[in-house]
Amino acid sequence: MTRSIRMILPVAAVLAIGLWLLDARQMLPMADWPAWPFDAQAMSLEQILMAFGMMPRGTIALLAGALLGLSGAILQVVLRNPVADPTTLGISAGAQLTLVMATILAPGLLDHGRWPIAMIGAASAAGLVLAIGAARAFAPVTMVIAGMLVGMTASAVATAITLAQGEYLLSLVIWNGGSLVQQDWSGVRTLALVLIAGGIAAAMLARPLRVLSLGVEGAAGLGLNVALIRLLAVGVAVVLAAAVSAELGLIAFIGLAAPALARSMGARNLYHVLALSPVIGALLLSICDSLVMAIAGQGGEMFPTGALTGLIGGPLLLWLLPRLRGSTPPGTEKGDGTARRRDRAAPLLIGLVALLIAMAVVMVWIGRVPGGWAVLDWASFQAFLPMRLPRLIAAAAAGAALALAGAILQRLTANPLASPEVLGVSGGASLGYAAVIYLVAMPTAAALTMGTMAGGAVALALIGMFVSQRDMPPERVLLAGIAVSALAAAVLSAIMAVGDARAWAVLSWLSGSSSVVTMMGALGLAMVAGLLWIAALAARRWLDILPLGYGVAGGLGLPLRRARMLLILLAGMATGAATVLVGPLSFVGLMAPHVARRLGLARPADHVTGSALIGACLMLAADFGARMAGFPYELPLGLFASLIGAPWLIWLMMRSQK
Amino acid sequence: MTTPLFDIRNLSVDVPGRRLLQDLTLQLPAGKSIALIGHNGSGKSTLLKTLARQILPSHGTVTFEGRALPDWNARDYARRLAFLPQTTPPAEGMTVRELIALGRYPWHGALGRFGPRDHDAVDRAMVECALEPFRDRMVDTLSGGERQRAWLAMMVAQQAGTLLLDEPISALDIAHQVEVLSLVQRMCHEQGRSAITVLHEVNMSARFCDHIVAIKGGKIAMQGTPADLMQPQVLQDIYGLPMQVLTRPDGSPVAIPA
Numbered sequence: 001m002t003r004s005i006r007m008i009l010p011v012a013a014v015l016a017i018g019l020w021l022l023d024a025r026q027m028l029p030m031a032d033w034p035a036w037p038f039d040a041q042a043m044s045l046e047q048i049l050m051a052f053g054m055m056p057r058g059t060i061a062l063l064a065g066a067l068l069g070l071s072g073a074i075l076q077v078v079l080r081n082p083v084a085d086p087t088t089l090g091i092s093a094g095a096q097l098t099l100v101m102a103t104i105l106a107p108g109l110l111d112h113g114r115w116p117i118a119m120i121g122a123a124s125a126a127g128l129v130l131a132i133g134a135a136r137a138f139a140p141v142t143m144v145i146a147g148m149l150v151g152m153t154a155s156a157v158a159t160a161i162t163l164a165q166g167e168y169l170l171s172l173v174i175w176n177g178g179s180l181v182q183q184d185w186s187g188v189r190t191l192a193l194v195l196i197a198g199g200i201a202a203a204m205l206a207r208p209l210r211v212l213s214l215g216v217e218g219a220a221g222l223g224l225n226v227a228l229i230r231l232l233a234v235g236v237a238v239v240l241a242a243a244v245s246a247e248l249g250l251i252a253f254i255g256l257a258a259p260a261l262a263r264s265m266g267a268r269n270l271y272h273v274l275a276l277s278p279v280i281g282a283l284l285l286s287i288c289d290s291l292v293m294a295i296a297g298q299g300g301e302m303f304p305t306g307a308l309t310g311l312i313g314g315p316l317l318l319w320l321l322p323r324l325r326g327s328t329p330p331g332t333e334k335g336d337g338t339a340r341r342r343d344r345a346a347p348l349l350i351g352l353v354a355l356l357i358a359m360a361v362v363m364v365w366i367g368r369v370p371g372g373w374a375v376l377d378w379a380s381f382q383a384f385l386p387m388r389l390p391r392l393i394a395a396a397a398a399g400a401a402l403a404l405a406g407a408i409l410q411r412l413t414a415n416p417l418a419s420p421e422v423l424g425v426s427g428g429a430s431l432g433y434a435a436v437i438y439l440v441a442m443p444t445a446a447a448l449t450m451g452t453m454a455g456g457a458v459a460l461a462l463i464g465m466f467v468s469q470r471d472m473p474p475e476r477v478l479l480a481g482i483a484v485s486a487l488a489a490a491v492l493s494a495i496m497a498v499g500d501a502r503a504w505a506v507l508s509w510l511s512g513s514s515s516v517v518t519m520m521g522a523l524g525l526a527m528v529a530g531l532l533w534i535a536a537l538a539a540r541r542w543l544d545i546l547p548l549g550y551g552v553a554g555g556l557g558l559p560l561r562r563a564r565m566l567l568i569l570l571a572g573m574a575t576g577a578a579t580v581l582v583g584p585l586s587f588v589g590l591m592a593p594h595v596a597r598r599l600g601l602a603r604p605a606d607h608v609t610g611s612a613l614i615g616a617c618l619m620l621a622a623d624f625g626a627r628m629a630g631f632p633y634e635l636p637l638g639l640f641a642s643l644i645g646a647p648w649l650i651w652l653m654m655r656s657q658k
Numbered sequence: 659m660t661t662p663l664f665d666i667r668n669l670s671v672d673v674p675g676r677r678l679l680q681d682l683t684l685q686l687p688a689g690k691s692i693a694l695i696g697h698n699g700s701g702k703s704t705l706l707k708t709l710a711r712q713i714l715p716s717h718g719t720v721t722f723e724g725r726a727l728p729d730w731n732a733r734d735y736a737r738r739l740a741f742l743p744q745t746t747p748p749a750e751g752m753t754v755r756e757l758i759a760l761g762r763y764p765w766h767g768a769l770g771r772f773g774p775r776d777h778d779a780v781d782r783a784m785v786e787c788a789l790e791p792f793r794d795r796m797v798d799t800l801s802g803g804e805r806q807r808a809w810l811a812m813m814v815a816q817q818a819g820t821l822l823l824d825e826p827i828s829a830l831d832i833a834h835q836v837e838v839l840s841l842v843q844r845m846c847h848e849q850g851r852s853a854i855t856v857l858h859e860v861n862m863s864a865r866f867c868d869h870i871v872a873i874k875g876g877k878i879a880m881q882g883t884p885a886d887l888m889q890p891q892v893l894q895d896i897y898g899l900p901m902q903v904l905t906r907p908d909g910s911p912v913a914i915p916a
Contacts, residue, residue, distance in 0.1 A: 544760060
């Protein structure tokens with residue numbers, strides 16, 4: 001233990017207790033506080049609120065913070081990854097998804113408590129992320145990107161279900177934000193038991209974990225059953241995080257912050273990190289919650305504390321990035337082994353163009369009518385064309401733009417998991433959209449578009465600032481994007497939790513729709529996509545050399561900083577333009593470049609062109625599906641695309657590589 | 659005396675908390691195959707990366723062919739000097755010929771035409787490194803030695819007068835080590851190039867290089883010919899280990915730990 005810990009911890013403890021007392025005394029003067037044991041019959045209303053609201057809330061903040069801190073510490077130790085935590089690994093989002101699903105589809109399951117349901121979701125998400133990580137030597141950045149993708153998918157599905165069920169489920173959204181409001185002491189009891197069990201388990205695992213910190217080969221050489229210890233440790237961490245999810249919802253980043261703070265205060269030793277993280281996590285969440293109560297006052301019960309922790313988490317992640325050591329071992333980020341390669345790409349590309357046109361024609365021509373399918377006759381074709389054409393053009397252009405952004409990012413970072421979703425541009429764009437909705441009384445479509453673009457641009461500028469730092473490996477840029485996304489998500493969930501019709505507008509935009517596109521807008525988007533394609537072709541030699549790493553690229557005289565800046569700008573603009581239409585999540589930007597590569601398009605110009613065409617086809621198919629699957633209702637486009645994309649993507653990432 | 663290839667004055671390189679190179683002053687001659695040797699962590703790779711402009715010096719100046727490093731434009735520098743990092747990436751989805759053609763980037767840039775001179779340079783690089791049988795093979799299907807030759811050919815196609823190689827043989831078996839180093843040696847002696855190679859192996863350095871620079875703890879421990887290096891006392895200074903120098907039947911020295 002260092003001196004700074006001995007200094008800071010008591011101060012933080014005093015601060016946490018003081019803040020809570022301040023809030024509590026505003027509610028009820030201390031003299032009137034009810035005495036133990038609590039007897040609701042003999043109490044005034046204020047006293048009941050104090051005994052069964054305020055007091056358990058203060059306690060549960062400490063408990064949940066401790067649980068999350070311990071969970072994050074265990075994950076960081078076992079994965080040797082300083083940015084691992086239940087949020088970045090998608091565990092919390094997985095728990096959230098199963099809870100939302102159970103609430104809507106089978107409320108009866110929740111009779112036995114929210115616990116088992118949350119556990120299933122958390123464990124599946126963790127299993128998925130670990131399986132992806134295992135194929136890639138648990139490289140820290142890959143793990144986080146995979147975790148964020150799994151998390152984003154889970155959230156997207158949860159949003160889809162919420163949207164499908166109408167407004168009364170908005171309370172679910174509030175719960176998603178992680179509110180600490182309590183009505184009795186049952187939550188406290190549960191979490192206290194979990195914390196005791198988790199503490200014992202962590203103590204028992206401490207020594208094997210310390211051996212594991214030598215690395216897999218070293219630990220195995222010392223006779224440690226690496227797989228078993230990993231499984232046990234991750235299992236404990238998942239249980240701890242799922243318990244918090246079940247009781248309180250999504251409270252982001254405490255698990256990230258607590259071990260990081262413990263280390264920055266000088267806890268070098270693994271035992272110290274494991275012991276201190278719960279304490280720091282408890283104090284952190286307690287202070288956050290008291291602040292929320294102090295700022296929001298009595299009416300602030302709707303403001304979820306989880307949103308505030310998310311606000312802290314984004315900047316924290318940015319701050320941690322330069323300290324992230326142990327980057328990806330070379331070669332482990334290779335996507336899917338040696339894909340075959342086509343020497344003459346032109347026939348395939350022409351075929352793709354033909355496919356795109358054929359799809360467009362077919363999709364104008366056929367459609368569902370009440371009671372079946374119909375092929376339009378010539379007269380109705382002419383009547384339908386002006387209605388269907390803009391959205392077809394817009395969907396294809398958005399798909400192409402996203403695919404271009406994905407191809408550029410994957411080549412720039414030499415990481416097959418790079419995609420526009422993790423660049424943070426979408427998150428910024430969502431914030432811009434939400435800001436216009438909330439700040440302008442009657443926003444026009446143009447104002448919304450402008451707001452979206454501006455939000456994306458700000459996020460892009462943030463990333464750009466990061467990129468312009470020398471020696472910042474491109475994978476860190478992805479993490480910076482994730483941090484921006486997390487920040488955006490936190491703000492969004494906070495404003496949605498205020499809960500009114502405007503929140504609904506944001507929520508439905510988040511899932512993406514092409515139904516309101518005008519011909520002008522569609523043509524504009526198509527032009528943007530076309531210009532981006534030309535720009536990407538012009539940069540094809542950079543895109544050829546950059547995957548070989550900075551050493552080679554620098555040795556060949558490539559202007560590294562300028563190339564990185566320009567390419568990120570290009571990808572960001574493509575993402576921003578497409579986000580206006582399809583919302584922030586679609587996975588087309590991730591899928592299309594992979595499909596193109598698997599079809600044998602290896603040279604950068606072919607790869608970029610093929611990705612754009614495939615992206616356009618994918619988005620057209622998604623648009624068609626979104627219109628037809630729920631006929632006569634229309635499903636959100638971005639959501640439909642990600643529902644198609646996510647399983648394929650997960651399969652791709654889980655394939656063991658040769 | 660002619661202008662030295664590199665003129666290094668008072669060079670220091672720092673990373674947070676540690677000084678990797680300390681106040682180095684050194685001149686490297688042109689037209690020779692130069693070996694940078696030293697124990698692990700001595701700073702030899704750092705020096706090479708500084709010369710390749712991959713690392714910025716904290717103090718001091720480095721002059722290449724009479725011009726200070728920061729005054730060189732990136733592509734002009736790459737036309738005069740080629741650098742091969744220690745670990746070469748897998749070059750997924752690229753044929754040998756395409757990899758070699760990347761060496762022409764400093765000449766045609768991002769948008770310039772890949773003209774007859776570029777084709778010619780690529781063809782000659784392939785001949786020089788005996789890679790014609792592999793021209794359409796995928797780089798990631800080659801053996802270690804062949805792949806290293808392909809990367810060397812990329813540097814040859816760059817038509818730079820100076821080659822910087824960071825441990826080019828560390829992952830190769832002994833036959834391929836000899837093959838790659840003799841190729842580098844031939845490039846220097848027959849084509850008038852200069853090469854600076856970071857090497858681990860003392861005997862390989864002495865056999866294939868004309869000039870040796872030994873680094874120890876971020877400082878120059880010794881500079882001279884292979885004959886100057888192959889002295890028990892000198893070797894002990896560099897590696898901190900008693901060494902014995904034997905003489906082979908043909909008169910060339912071999913060093914082994916005593």
